Amino acid sequence: MSTSLDADDLHRLIEAILRVDAMSVQRERAVHVQALEHDLGHSLDYVHHDKEMLDVWALVDALLNYPGAAHALVRILRTFYPNSLPVRALGELVAELVPEPWLDQAERRVLHELITSLERTDLDPAYLGRFLMLYPRAVGPAWPQLDREVHSLHDVVAVLEEIPAGRDGVPPLLVFVNDLAEYAGQPTTTAFRHWVRRQVEVQGLNGALVQRDRTPELAPAPLEPSENYLIIECAPDALEADRYLVTAWLQVGREPGSTLQCSDEALPLSRIPELLERLLTSESSVIGRPSPDLTIEFLLPRALLDQPVEQSMINIAGIEHRIGIQYPVVVRSLDRMRMAALHHPWRHKWDWLSGNSVDAPVCLLTQPGECDREELYSKLSGASTAVLALAFPPWSGVDDEPDEHWVGLVAGIPVVAWCRDGRDPAQFAREVKGLLAADVMKLPRRTLELRRQALSGVSEGTGSGHLGLHLTLLFDNADRIPEPYVRLRPPA
Structure with a gap:
């Protein structure tokens, strides 16, 4: 800006x-x-x-x-x-x-000198990705994400100084520096706080707004380690049926996602591993993410939901391996994301599952056509049914044929697990029972361990039929919808 x-x-x-x-x-x-x-x-x-x-x-x-x-x-x-x-x-x-800036020249220099000191003494090389997450907290949802490339916190401060007063009449720059003081560490923490107090006095703001001990609403809670999500969307290209427009976001917790890739060039599926490899090894915000944990989510159209995306091979520092043994890999439904009418049951079931994730009931289907579509929809629409397990892959015929997988999505089911190659019903029931036991919210990580176990079996020549090599997990968090699909809501 x-x-x-x-x-x-x-x-x-x-x-x-x-x-x-x-x-x-x-x-x-x-x-x-x-x-x-x-x-x-x-x-x-x-x-x-x-x-x-x-x-x-x-x-x-x-x-x-x-x-x-x-x-x-x-x-x-x-x-x-x-x-x-x-x-x-x-x-x-x-x-x-050029408009005269609201911040005094001498105070601006003091702030930038403090940031220089912070960069030199207090932060590790990955600091920028971590502290950039304070930007959306400062500006709030009404302002867009950073619209220019930033190389340091100096750039972020320059952007924030141009944004007018935000919540409660407090300039977002003061909110940002106040938050920065909470996480920077000594000796700069105290200096940042003194700087904010001086601006409060000069600008005639209410001092209580930035006093940490008296204002829990402005001083943020300590930054706890948050899960990081690398979201890869593959949207069908209107001109070429076998190519897809790929968008990638990095999202930390429930913070707004930051766009990493948004290309007008439609790519074949064979190029996705190459993109993944680049994002994981060269994208600074991914490398410098706030915590080491990372879940990879593929936002896919219905025709691609059965793709073995977790088997994609990437090369990291000369070691070629499947992404599904390094990161939890799940899929999400692009079709449901795009259909706002389906969001209400989806959100309702996710909210219920979030509060009842330990030993949540599972609807298990072992054969296609096991029950009538309307009967299945009625069964899955129940308030306490949020997990679906199928021993068979989605229907591979005409796209609009409503198979069991699609009925589950329309009914709002947020967690669906299935075997891509078909499975003996009794065997699948035994295997999936153990996988889905305990806390469903930890299912992506348990699936990661299952995939690692499967690969160990392959190396020993005994695990080619292991469920971990053939399992797709749809884990669709209704609280984290990428910005293009978020419905506008009235102000709080």
Whole structure:
């Protein structure tokens, strides 16, 4: 989020800077930019160019990305060249085009110096992914996710300073720094708190809003380790039936998901492992996730629900292995996600299951056509039925044929387990009974262990028929719906 200027105004600003003799040559310009960075308390992140016009263009873009930077540059140039008419003209143009920031220049520098200290002394290399999660807590649901690439907390602070006052009239920047103080650790924690208190006094805010001991509503609860979810959506392409538009999100707990991949290029299923491998090894937010736990969820259309996605092979540091033995892997229904009319029974059953997950009743079907579709729908619609187990795969014929799996989804069942290759009914009943016993909420991790056991059997030449090699687990959390499918709700 940067100050918005049209092309004409950008050109005016660039030309005004180039008219200042000391800013028209890159070598001299670098000296003043260095002075500016010292004044701001952090570096300006932009790509330098050999051509003067392009280099100044990049500088202007950086100035607009950091509140107060353009005004600080004018102040520095006035100090060096107090009688310069081009400097005076530049100052007038900046005053016209760039709003005066609400945060005092000296206090902004103190904040950025504190963040620099935090980066150097208090945080491990994965800090950025962890502390970025404080951004949505500060801005609330009304504001979008970060809309520009960020390389440090300095960038996050610059974005937040441009957002007007949020809940209770408190600027989101103060909420963010207040939260940051809770988790940063000494010695910067105390300094961050003092900084927030000064801003409360200067801005005329109610001091109680940011006093941790008196305001549990603003000071967040300690960050507890949260489950991380890597969500891979495969949406059918309208032009090519065997290709899919792939979107990937990283979600921490119930925080809004951050988009990692959203390509207009439709991919074949064979390319999905390649994408997974890249996200797991090169995506900074995945590598720097707040806790090591990670569940991979495939959001799939009905035609793909029976794909053995957990058997996808990836290569990590030269070791090729199936993702299903390293991470809990589950599938979710894209069709149900897209059909808002199906969300009410789904949410209702998930809420019930969340409070009754230990030894929850299981509806077991061992053969296709075991009961009439309407009879099955009626049976599965019961309030206390939220888990379905089937010894057979979904119907592989016409997509709209309502098989048992689809009836379960329409009825709102959030947890469905089935065997992809068909199974002897008695054998499946024995195997799935042990798997679904105890706490259903821990089923993804128990399934991970089952898949590991199956692979051990394969290596010994005894486990090719192990259920762990043929089991699909649909584990559809109705509390965590990706943003494109969230229904708008009235304000609380």
